[in-house]
Amino acid sequence: MITGLDHLVVLIEDIQAATAAYETLLARKPSWKNADDGAERVLFTLDNMTLELMAPSGDSVAADRIRNVIKIWGEGLASICFRTNDIAKMHRRLDRLALKPDPIVEVDSTDALSGATMHWKRTRAATDLTRGVRMFFLELGAERPVSAATADSAVLGLDHVVISTEDPERSAALYGARLGLDMALDRTHQEWGQLMFFRCGDLNVEVVKRPVAGGDAAHDRLWGLSWRVADIEAAHARLLAAGVQVSEPRIGRKPGTRVMSLYSGTCGIHTLILERTARTA
CATH class of the missing domain: 3.10.180.10 (2,3-Dihydroxybiphenyl 1,2-Dioxygenase, domain 1)
Incomplete structure (x- = not known):
């Protein structure tokens, strides 16, 4: 559907x-x-x-x-x-x-x-x-025109959108059982909390229950974006040259990925840039 x-x-x-x-x-x-x-x-x-x-x-x-x-x-x-x-x-x-x-x-x-x-x-x-x-x-009705790239290190697409929740069971029921998205991963980590990935075309809807309690148990929140690039080093150099505050590339939580965090230039949205290695390409 x-x-x-x-x-x-x-x-x-x-x-x-x-x-x-x-x-x-x-x-x-x-x-x-x-x-x-x-x-x-x-x-x-x-x-x-x-x-x-x-x-x-x-x-x-x-x-x-x-x-x-x-x-x-x-x-x-x-x-x-x-x-x-x-x-x-x-x-x-x-x-x-x-x-x-x-x-x-x-x-x-x-x-x-x-x-x-x-x-x-x-x-x-x-x-x-x-x-x-x-x-x-x-x-x-018809496909939209694609945005023209201005650099070889342009973002290719979205890897995942992050939704923050305080009630992972009800969120899993919404995105999985009710909307029909396929759960690809359900993992709990002491530092990261519970991570659930739901496949949606060739990207994922990531639902996260963080280990720190105190949020609204009845309401989830659109929280962040992870953009996909072919070469994270080239994207890192391009963003630094443009004056964007960005971390050094590091190994991602998802096996077979490298990521970097953006600290400016995102309109306040929590943002990662992600490169898939051969293992997950």
Whole structure:
């Protein structure tokens, strides 16, 4: 039913600054820009998903709603959207699972630069039933244009999106049993906590229960992103030269990976850059 991760939405206040930051981080140009319904949007489309930057625009109820969300929750990851090849069937499944989906709507978007138009159909599950994570489901009419690379060390795609939870059993039931994602890994470590990986196309949804207690047991949170590159040393050198604060590459927790942490240039999102070695490629 779910065929992959379609896109993630990042809410920000300054669309120009955020666009510049992600042009640097990803080493790619935006693939789509448009403004409507009280928001400006800039899309970066990679090999396996799209990152959508969204900022309030103008004076309207919709724009004020976005500003209010940013005021309450801050900038950062705001929603996740899964891809499906049959939105009607997906809607029926969500309804049977008592996730109270919104009615299916059809949406058009026109690129401000090229004049091209995209069309899709989408629905949204009730947020109070998806453990506080805003969750959409989308059937895209045609593939989006891919963002052009500006360096050989450009980010290829997303390796995993991290969701933080205080109730791993209920989260596992949501992403595995109810949404039908295949659990690829369930591991507990004294220092890292419990890690669960759910396959979603060629990337993973990672659900993490950290060892430090005290969070909201009823609500999960979109927490971080791990971007995939072919050569982590080249990406490290490129980001350092651009003035991004970044750690030295190190062996990743997942066997067969090397990672580095970014400390700036991410719009406040916890971010890793990851290289898969031959073992996991």
